[in-house]
Amino acid sequence: xxxxxxxxxxxxxxAPALADGTGTITVSGSVSPACYFGSPVxxxxxxxxLANQADGTLAPITPQSTTIPSSWCNTGSTIGIIxxxxxxxxxxxxxxxxxTKAVNYTATAAGWATNSASFTTTGDTxxxxxxxxxxxQTTSDPVAQTITVTVSNFLAPSAGNxxxxxxxxxxxxxxxxxxxx
Amino acid sequence: xxxxxxxxxxxxxxxIAAAAGARAxxxxxxxxxxxxxxxxxxxxxxxxxxNLGASTNIGxxxxxxxxxxxxSDDQQxxxxxxxxxxxxxGMCNYSHLLTISSDRGGxxxxxxxxxxxxxxxxxxxxxxxxxxxxxxxxxxxxxxEGQVQQTLSVDQPVVGGVLLxxxxxxxxxxxxxxxxxxxxxxxxxxRLTLGPQ
Amino acid sequence: xxxxxxxxxxxxxxxGLCGPALAATVAAQPLQVNGDVPVRCKLSPPxxxxxxxxxxxxxxxxxxxxxxxxxxxxxALTRATESVIQIPIICSGAYxxxxxxxxxxxxxxxxxxxxxxxxxxxxLLSANWAGATQSVETAGSAVTLDLSQSGSQAGNLSIDFSxxxxxxxxxxxxxxxxxxxxxxxx
Numbered sequence: 224x225x226x227x228x229x230x231x232x233x234x235x236x237x238a239p240a241l242a243d244g245t246g247t248i249t250v251s252g253s254v255s256p257a258c259y260f261g262s263p264v265x266x267x268x269x270x271x272x273l274a275n276q277a278d279g280t281l282a283p284i285t286p287q288s289t290t291i292p293s294s295w296c297n298t299g300s301t302i303g304i305i306x307x308x309x310x311x312x313x314x315x316x317x318x319x320x321x322x323t324k325a326v327n328y329t330a331t332a333a334g335w336a337t338n339s340a341s342f343t344t345t346g347d348t349x350x351x352x353x354x355x356x357x358x359x360q361t362t363s364d365p366v367a368q369t370i371t372v373t374v375s376n377f378l379a380p381s382a383g384n385x386x387x388x389x390x391x392x393x394x395x396x397x398x399x400x401x402x403x404x
Numbered sequence: 405x406x407x408x409x410x411x412x413x414x415x416x417x418x419x420i421a422a423a424a425g426a427r428a429x430x431x432x433x434x435x436x437x438x439x440x441x442x443x444x445x446x447x448x449x450x451x452x453x454x455n456l457g458a459s460t461n462i463g464x465x466x467x468x469x470x471x472x473x474x475x476s477d478d479q480q481x482x483x484x485x486x487x488x489x490x491x492x493x494g495m496c497n498y499s500h501l502l503t504i505s506s507d508r509g510g511x512x513x514x515x516x517x518x519x520x521x522x523x524x525x526x527x528x529x530x531x532x533x534x535x536x537x538x539x540x541x542x543x544x545x546x547x548x549e550g551q552v553q554q555t556l557s558v559d560q561p562v563v564g565g566v567l568l569x570x571x572x573x574x575x576x577x578x579x580x581x582x583x584x585x586x587x588x589x590x591x592x593x594x595r596l597t598l599g600p601q
Numbered sequence: 602x603x604x605x606x607x608x609x610x611x612x613x614x615x616x617g618l619c620g621p622a623l624a625a626t627v628a629a630q631p632l633q634v635n636g637d638v639p640v641r642c643k644l645s646p647p648x649x650x651x652x653x654x655x656x657x658x659x660x661x662x663x664x665x666x667x668x669x670x671x672x673x674x675x676x677a678l679t680r681a682t683e684s685v686i687q688i689p690i691i692c693s694g695a696y697x698x699x700x701x702x703x704x705x706x707x708x709x710x711x712x713x714x715x716x717x718x719x720x721x722x723x724x725l726l727s728a729n730w731a732g733a734t735q736s737v738e739t740a741g742s743a744v745t746l747d748l749s750q751s752g753s754q755a756g757n758l759s760i761d762f763s764x765x766x767x768x769x770x771x772x773x774x775x776x777x778x779x780x781x782x783x784x785x786x787x
Contacts, residue, residue, distance in 0.1 A: 260433035273441040278448060279497050279563070284441075291435060295428075309441055321563040322497065326441070374439055385563050388445040388498040393438060401432035449629040472636030481641050481693055492629055503626075511636060522755040523693065527636075570634065586753045587694030587786075591635035599626030 256402035258300055261293035261370075268374055273309070273326060273392060279385040281326060286375035294335075295367035296402055302370070303357035303399040306330040308346030309377075311389035317349045323384035325350035329376040330396045334368050336360035344394070348380045361403060372398060447496040447598035449566070459488035470570075475511070475527065477574075481584035483527050485574035494535070494598060495563040501601045502535050502566070505553035507593040510546025510578065514589050523586045526578030531594060532569040536562035544592065546578035557601055566596065640694030640786035650685035650759070657686060663782070666762060671706075677770035679722060684762045688782060690730070691755040695787040698748040700728045700760060703779050705739035710774030718772040726780065727761035730754075736761075739778070749787075758782065 268287045275282040311324040318324045325346040333339040342358040374396070379386070454465035461484055463473035470488060477484045508516075511527040526546035533540050533556065540556040575582045647664050649657035654670040670680050690698070708720035727736040728746045731754050735746040748758070760780065 255430050257428040257430050258433045259428035260435045263435060263437055266436070267438045267440060270439065270441045272444065274443045274446070274497070276444075276446065279446055279495050289437060306439075309439060311443070319560050319562065322561050328439070330439075372437055385495055385497055385561065386443045387561050388443050390442045392441040392443065394440075396437040396439060397434055398437070399432050399434045402430060447627045449627050451630045452632055468630040469633045469635070472634070474639075475636030476638040476641070476693070478641060481643065481691065486636070490632060494629075511634065513638075520753050522691075523753050529634075566629075568632075584691060584693055584753075584755065585638045587638050587640040589635060589637050591633065594632040594634065596629040596632075597626045 254297065256296075256298040258296040258400040258402050259294060260398070260400050261291045263289050263291045263372070265289040270309075270374065270377070273377075274386045280383060281377060281379045281386060284328075284377040286373055288371055288373040291370040291372065291398070293367075294370050294400060295365070296362075296400055297365045299361070299363045299403040300335075300366060301359050301361045301399075301401050301403055302332055302335045302340050303359045303401070304330055304332040304340045304342050304372070304396065305355075305357035306342050306344050306374075306396040307394045308344040308350045308353055309392045309394045310346070310350035311387055312391040312393050313389050314387050318387050321383075321385055322387050323348035323379050323381070324387045324389070325380060326386070326392065327378050327380065328374050328394075331358075331373045331375070332360075332398050333371045333373065335366060335370050335400075336362050343376070346380060348384060357397075357399065370398065372396060443497065445498040445600070447500060448494060449596065449598055450493045452490045452492040452568070452596075455489040455491065461486040462488050475590055476585045480575070480582065482524075482575045482582050483572060483577055483585060486529075486570070486572040488570050490568040490570070492566050492568075492596070493564070494566050495561075496558070496598050497561045499557075499559045499561075499601055500598055502533065502540070502556040502558060503553055503595075503597045503599070504531060504533050504540065504542045504556075504568075505551060505595045505597075506531070506542060506544040507551055507595070508544075508591075509548065509550050509552045510544045511572070511590040511592050512546065512549050513586055514591055516549050520586065522584065524577030524579035524583040525586045525588075527572060527585070527590055528576050528578065529570060529572045529592075532571070533596070534567040534569075536560070536564065542594075568594075568596070570594075638693060640692065640696065642690070642692040642696050642784050642786045644782070644784045645689035647686045647688040647760075650687050652684050654680055654682040655684040655762070657684060668706075668764070668776075671764075671776060672769060672771055673766075677718065677773075679764055679766055679768040679771070681766040682724075682762075682764040686760045686762075688758040688760065689756075690758050690784060692750075692784070692786060693753050695751045696749060696754075697783070697785045697787060698730060698750070698758070699781075699783045700726070700746040700748070701781045701783070702726050702737070702739050702744050704742045704744065706764075706776040706778050708772055708774040708776055711772045714772065718770050719768075720772050720774070722764070722768050722771060722776065724762060724764040724778075727759075727763070729759040729761070731756060
């Protein structure tokens with residue numbers, strides 16, 4: 224007869240005295256607050272041609288989305304989102320008068336909290352001067368949801384700006400999940 | 405309880421393991437998404453507009469045709485000074501080349517033919533173009549009938565107006581200053597393009 | 602997980618081959634400039650050339666050719682008289698050029714010959730222009746030399762008045778004729 228005892232971290236078992244009668248083993252454990260960020264279905268959202276072919280200004284851009292499934296937090300949490308303006312990667316220096324090498328837009332993270340977390344870029348014609356405070360939303364309960372990230376509301380820094388030619392305008396959206404307690 | 409034959413396996417987990425591996429953490433978790441787009445190289449030019457108010461010796465301008473009121477002086481029978489200005493809006497969103505060209509290299513009689521002794525059949529002119537803060541001059545010297553062109557290299561995107569100034573000097577002819585012009589209709593075609601360097 | 606478009610974009614960026622096709626040249630509406638040179642003709646004041654027994658005085662209408670020794674005072678017969686007058690002409694295109702005589706030298710004071718004396722004497726009128734010469738002997742009524750051309754021309758029109766000696770004898774009086782040079786752009 225073997226009594227196998229497996230001792231793991233966080234547990235303590237007091238060895239019962241071998242005697243007639245009953246003994247009590249108290250078992251206890253804890254779960255730390257944690258969050259898990261799933262893998263986005265698409266890590267790149269290509270919004271395509273940015274300029275109006277008639278006059279070179281910003282064309283209407285259709286919003287695009289991707290989802291981040293299997294994300295969870297086992298406690299209350301804060302979701303944050305921050306983005307950088309779309310900037311022409313090959314254009315060196317500031318664009319001349321009447322032109323921009325940056326396009327602003329709004330990035331939202333929906334499906335986590337009651338309201339979407341949102342951030343609107345505010346870059347100038349060179350992409351500078353963007354905000355640094357992410358848009359956030361907080362939940363008080365654990366959540367396991369698919370997060371939907373959407374880009375929309377594309378705008379040039381000033382109305383009428385023409386866009387400098389570049390095959391590669393690029394920006395980055397960062398989504399953050401953090402347990403709050 | 406001695407004698408009991410029991411097997412107890414107790415497995416206690418200290419933490420809940422993530423199904424995909426140990427990626428769940430207590431600290432903030434971040435993910436990044438890249439947004440991309442593109443802008444094609446493009447140039448646009450509107451139709452030219454002739455500013456009659458600032459012109460001299462111009463009869464009329466309509467569409468893309470400018471008609472000089474009187475190409476020859478009625479006393480000396482040689483070329484009469486002429487000026488007109490043309491503006492057109494343009495845009496290029498990349499470093500580019502502006503080209504101005506003349507089909508015939510001067511205002512030539514149509515047909516040019518051979519001028520008889522003591523007469524001229526061609527009128528030289530110059531066309532000055534201002535664009536994007538730079539300037540170039542096309543000299544259509546009427547030295548011989550044929551195309552001439554001039555280019556202006558612009559190393560940045562530009563949006564704004566192209567300004568063209570057309571000028572004929574008083575008495576200027578292809579046979580020398582002050583030579584009378586053979587009667588007839590004289591013409592040339594000026595072309596402006598924007599394109600790659 | 603990236604989609605196929607992203608993978609292709611990344612690949613062509615690495616190869617340096619992607620981006621839009623080379624932008625085409627764009628042309629503005631061509632500017633056609635034209636001007637008309639009408640046919641114009643200009644007739645400048647004449648100047649005297651060779652002269653025998655004549656004197657020429659130009660004026661705003663052309664000039665007066667005076668026959669200083671029309672007849673021999675002993676015989677009343679004409680003396681050899683000649684005058685060449687040069688008139689600068691320029692025409693930038695087709696033109697008509699005519700020289701018209703009223704028909705010879707006629708006596709302004711006597712209309713009818715008498716006693717064997719004449720009141721009219723003819724002369725030879727010649728005109729040289731653009732390499733061509735036309736001549737006519739007056740015969741009492743108007744006569745025209747036509748030197749019109751279809752192209753531009755510049756140079757001197759030469760009018761040659763020639764009266765041989767020995768014509769007449771002539772009644773006393775003033776003998777006149779009028780030579781009209783008419784130049785018109787066509």
